[in-house]
Amino acid sequence: MADAQETNKRRLRRLRQMRKTGSVTNAAEALDGIWKAGKEPDRIVLRSTLLRADGERSRLTKLVLPRGIALRFYLLAAFEAQCRLDTGDPWENVLPLKGGGSWSTLVAIDGAYATESGTYDAALENMPPDLRSSARMEELWRKKKLEALRLQQVKGALRTLEELGQEDALVTMPRGARGQRLYENFSLMEEGGRGDRQTPDFYTVPAHQWAATKTITLPKDFFLKGWIQVLNPSEVATWLILRMMSKWAPKKHHTSGVFLTTRPRMQIFGLRDDAWEDGCQRLLEFGLIRHAEAPEPEEVAEIAGTDPLMRLLLSQPTRVRQPYEPHLWQVTDGGLAKDAAETVYNALAHRQRALDTAAMKRAQHDPVRLAGHPPDGVTQ
Template sequence: MSTSTPRTTASRLQSRLDHLERLRKEQPGQTFVKAVATFRRIYDQSNQPSHILVRRRFVRRSVAIEIESDHDRRPRLKPPAQTLIRSRGVAYRLYLVLLAAAQCQPGGRFSSRLNYPIRSDGDEDIALINLIAPGSNPRPGTAYRKGYRQMRTEQVYNALDLLADPAHVLLERLAPPGPPVRLNLEVGPRPDQDPQPWKRPGKEAFIAIPIEFFSMGWVHVLTNSEIAAWLMFRDYGQIGLQETSDSFRLLAHDRLSWYDQSKEVWDTHAMLSRMGLMTSHSSPYLPADEDGPARREGTLFQVTDEGLRQNALRQALNAVAVTKDGVVGLEDLARR
């Protein structure tokens, strides 16, 4: 049995601060600036769409199912986004970036086939290794024989292998200068058909992601859980192409039956609010009466896109630092 001490909230926040600081450095393979600049080069060659469209069924079931509680572990088919957030590494972020790149082709075209190489010899080239910001954490005193390009190449290959397993992408490894990547429909194939090449949503219900989510670097600084929650709140709040949603409450029953997202994912609304991507206000408890115990109406949310125009790395660093300052010492104080 493990005797390791569970990490405190403060230590987890400090680890995240360290990760964000590494993204800010100009060290090869870690820089946030390179990933953002590479995507902007793709965007500048396109018709510059204001939003990237993702099929609603990527994050939400088409038909709700009955789930008893967060502790309900019965096997069930989950929305693709809910499955992807569990993947380690850069797979989830890379897939979203690839969906954005597919909608930012020269001349306003939309293509399921992305002919960008995995790696290139030039730092300014458009290659998949230059579209990610992993913020790697080399162990002190460790001498790596592989160069940073080789290590990032392996990260991208590992991510594409993860995406190929549920048929999100088709990887043509033997095609020069390759391998080009073909995106499949983000909702996955039906049981009775082969994976279908991606195409931009037409009459299907979709979630609109403002281009600033990519061009300002939010895709690189949010955690997988925060991205999943943000997409869930965007869909449930029906923000569409507007800049601000109406106020809404997300019931636990709907969170589970439609999105199959955990309470831990829902809880990230607090950090998303500190970063300026939404607002959340918890209602006060109503006093107990003859009809039942003390209760409250729940948390009132509103999604706001104005904050996406801010530098994502700076906003994330500030939000995590403020959160850490608010919890440092609380664990020790509680034990007294």
Template sequence: MAGDLAAVERRHRRLKRLKDSQEVEKANAALQLAWNSGLKPSAIRLRPELVSSARPVPAAEPAPPPVTRLLNPRGIALRFYLIAVFEAHCRLAPGKRWAGTRRLQGLQGWTNFVAVDAAFSSETGTYLRETKQERDAETSRLRQLQGALRTLEDVGVKRVQALVEVPKKANGRGRDYEDFRLMGESGRGPLHTPNLYSVPWPGDDAIAIPPDFFLRGWAHVLSPAEMATWLALQELSQTYPARHEESGVYLYAKRRKEQFGLLRDSYEDSCNTLEALGLIREVPQTRVVVTDKGPVEVSVGTSDSTSKLSFLYKPCRYQMVNEGFAADALDKTMKELIIRKHALERRQKNRE
């Protein structure tokens, strides 16, 4: 689990709060109800344009994919967009275009699908009481959902990559969040007519997301960077299935930055976390080292201290472990955070 001790403690504290308040449990139940009462899709299919830049025309700079604007660690914009795509799959047949039928709040409202933690006071070391005016859990969910919609609407130059549209109210005062419209994975587009979301056809190029990603709580537990990293690796695994099966998939720096818009530290930390959670596995490999006798392949982790070695960089290769999503996301992540916390505490003690 990536991150220093303070970051790990913050994340564990947040997840414990979500567990104690049953936020994730209740959101999972709402998503399960939508799946059970709907079409029960075997996979949620996401067009790769959300996380992967389209190939630019010659001599043009590639536009960053929309996901790069949704990587705020505490934001729920990416999470909500994926949940909205899940809801559309449960309700709409392939090829059907978006038509919203839910209110933001209420028994079947969108706020039932998201889990949010209460505000934490660093001064007192406690969470703000839910009875405080305008600090109750439902109000917090509504505010964060409205903030997510604003973030999703403000993507790309001139909002060309906007992932939702929120119209103004009829009286011109404020926005009508109830009537938001979901856009396709590449965004609204530059035309007068918006690119409304539609469920992909079976033959369309799409990233397959297991339903358990939503039904077992992973959509609420993984960070936006971890979600974006997993989606990038999942796309690669489906684009190069033989390579994935034989030796795993990987990202070199240029492709990671230009095609997927992922920074090195964020990508590597996310891979470490996803591996610790059992959602991907690193494939053992060899690396080429230059010795006095020429290039030699050695297993990862070995070295020859008697020779001057110059390692030629090879990125880590990964295989997807989609069955890992069957585990309870909250319990699994909290256990791994505790393991990481103890390891960091031991390391800090040894330094002292």
């Protein structure tokens, strides 16, 4: 509980700073500019190979990292490609890494936080003294530092996407004369990775009409309303999996919801219990999914049919009783129309109050403290 309390507090702090600096708004406006200047797609299509596990973990779950923006960057690249290109068109990079109209402008971050001072003023530490007297110069200095941090995040994302492995890499980068990465010349791979052939599987725009098991779709508001900027990687991964399941079983999703128990989730997607359960709970609080009613056994059999994959996904285990019944979920795209930064901030603030109250009650009812004895290792 203490970890949850501190983690939520840090997330609130970062989101508060992002709202203060307009970071999410600026990134959303940059994406909106790309969308309006291009084909204005209502939905972005992803090949399901990004989600499917190969061995223990999928490419998706390898990107569920506590730090960095690798998963976010790959989805942003798919968005940019489908705003600009037609189905089947090959991708090539047309954006610089920094400056106006660059990849860096598509990313929202909170900036440099100084733990010692508990503020975001660390950006001013190396500012020339003669410039500090001007509020305008201080603001420009902060923006310069923030731009440098965004570029650093973008380069870190490209490294992570390349280092997924020889076959799983989602980007490749040529090397310079001294072996350094040429970030500006990166190439985007398809969702299944670089592949094992001599010619890499370079990214092309997938078709919208492909079979349900081949693709999933992301509404444009996921990008334009700022959700891609404020959701954690585990939340994005959970949301993508739920979207994929809703497309696999649309009737079941609509009537009674979809669910995943541990075994099929690990076998098919490679996503672990903690990431899944926490992701579902946060998505529920943010209004992107909702609880559904349990299906009747006859309905499950009718929807699953003879497909063994669908039976694994939709059927409850019968030999071993689970310690809890899995939740049934429905994806609610209407929630995406809300401002992401405000919605998530309000939900996290509500959660923080609940966590703080619970911590206070635990402290008040601590039997050691009530007896007048301090905990081990603490002197009065």
